[in-house]
Amino acid sequence: MPKIVVKFGGSNLKSKSDVRRVVNVIKNYDEPLVVVVSAFYGVTNYLIESLEKARQNEKVAGEVGRYLYQLKKEALEEHPIASELLERVETDIRNLLDELENYLQGIALTGDASPALEDLILAFGERLSAVFLQGVLEGYGLDAQYASPEEIGLVTDGEFGSASIDFQKATTPVREALSGNRIYVVPGFYGVSDEGKVTLLGRGGSDYSAAALARCIGASSLDIWKDVDGFLSADPKLVDGPVRIERLAYAEAAELAYFGAKILHPRTVEPLVDPHIPIRVFNIYGDMDVEKPLSIVNSDQTIREGVVKSVTYSDDFGVLKLKGPGVGLKPGILARVTTALHLAGINISSVITSQISINILLAKKDLRNAYAVVSAEELPAVSELLVIEKISVIAAVGDGLIDNYGIAARIFSSMASKGINVVMSCSGASPVVSYFLVNCDDRSKAVRAVHQEFFEPKSIQV
Structure with a gap:
């Protein structure tokens, strides 16, 4: 029988009581699992800040070790762990932290860190969480084993910072390593290159690593436990009474994640489409019934009345605008720009063209660098190059958007x-x-306007 991959994020690990909920959820499955865990809430940001501070201050390494050890020690003491097991887990944690301190001390001595070293350091949050959770589960009498990406062969393409899993190389060793009749606890967020170097899977990449493991082992489902009631028709912080979406197709979930919905990492869907492995979303603060997911993402297409299933937003994009008479029709302009941005390692999210302008949607963090790169091309057809930062992207998502007339008109009218x-x-x-x-400045008002148009007059039907 295929295992289920269960993923717990940092939002599930904010307080001591949260760990008990995680244990109870795992017990409720009453079957062997592959459990993927993120760093404790706030720890990855703490490591990022500490990495920067370590470049100027050699004392940071020791401070980090003491803080994280105390954090884990206090959390361990909340659970009924026998003294011998407790000693072993604390030793394992201490050994990891000694390793982390040595790396931070090296940065303090050199004043710099390579991309490989940065990835290695930032993966410690997940490694510590997995060692901690394995010990806690064992303390509660569950047969749990720590399984690191290094040990199970979760091989990536070797790109630091934002790697992809190499399924041709990873599938067989991962499947064999996780085939036992027990619970495996795997740290998320990273894999290893062919050379055995830690490579991160992108910020928030624990969802993606869980999906990759689900594909490798042929899981029956990927279960993601959050602190919200599944996918909703809009951010509950912006609209009153958002509607829960019980079923979404893979493409809908991927677009919602891409355009800002925080419930999934944008790449989570990617490994699951071909093997048709469903994603089931639960709320850990609900009744914790593992048979009653709040939202299911799979290959089934459902078109609701009104078509739009959810309205989301992102403040993370900006526009690089190239203006000039005929610039949109001039052969070779777009090719030169996209090539230059590619060589600079800048990802293009979208391109919208007209005769007099080319508008390139980019991550806001890349805008200034992109401006410099394109400026250096000295394109004669471009009379003006502009950076537009103060924008938000509002996305309406739903199967049937393109095939049903009048949807865009309703969106435009609602905002007008x-x-x-x-x-x-x-x-x-x-x-x-x-x-x-x-x-x-219009972002929140725009989300509310579109949501009111499609959802408030009547309840969702899927």
């Missing part, structure tokens, strides 16, 4: 009725999403 100007829009790039750029 609230006095919101749409700076730019795009439909058709994906059959399940239309997105609109608005001034960042």
Whole structure:
């Protein structure tokens, strides 16, 4: 019988009582699992800050070790762990922290860290969580084994910071390593290159690593435990009474994640589409019934009345605008720009063109670098190069968006009725999403306007 892969994020590990909930959830499955765990809440940010501080201060290494050891020690003491087991787990944690301190001390001596060393250091949050959780589960009488990506052969393409799993190399060793009749606890967020170097899977990449493991072992499902009631029709912080979405297709979930919905990492869906492994989303603060997911993501397509299933937003994008008479029709301009950005390691999210402008949607953090890169090309057809930062992207997602007439018109009308100007829009790039750029000051009002148009008059039907 295929195992289930169960993933717990940092939002499930905010307090001492949260760990008890995690243990209870695992017990409720009453079967062998592969459990993927993130760093404790806030620890990855702490490691990022500590890495920077270590470049100037040699005392940081010791401070980090003491803080994290005390954090884990206090958490361990909340659980009924026999003294011999407790001593072993504390020793394992101490050994990991000694290793971490040595790396931070090395940075203090040299004043610098390679991308490989940065990845190695930032993976310690997940490694510590997995060692901790394995010990706690064993203390509660469960047959649990720590299984690191290094040990199980979770091989990546070797790219530091944002690696991808190499399934041709990883599938067989991972499947064999996790085939036992027990619970395996795996640290998320990273894999290893062919040379055995730690490579991160991108910020928030524990979801992606859990999905990769699910694919490798042929899991019956990937179960993700959150602190919210599954996928919703909009951010509950922005709208009153958002509607829960019980079923989404893979493409819908991927677009929602890409355009800002925090429930999944954008790459989570990627490994699961071909093997048709469903994602089941639960709320750890609910009744913890493992047979009653709040949302299911799979290959089934469902079109609701009104078509739009969810409205999301992202403040993480900006636009690089190339202006000039005929620039959109001039042969070779776009090719030169995209090649230059590719060589600079800058990802292009979308391109919207007209005769007099080329608009390139980029991550906001890349805008200034992209401006410098494109400026250096000295393109004669470009009379003006602009950076537009103060925008938000509003995305309406749902199967049938492109095939049902009038949806875009309703979105435009809903925003116009609230006095919101749409700076730019795009439909058709994906059959399940239309997105609109608005001034960042209008973001919340825009989400509420679209949600009111499609959801507030009647309840969702899927």
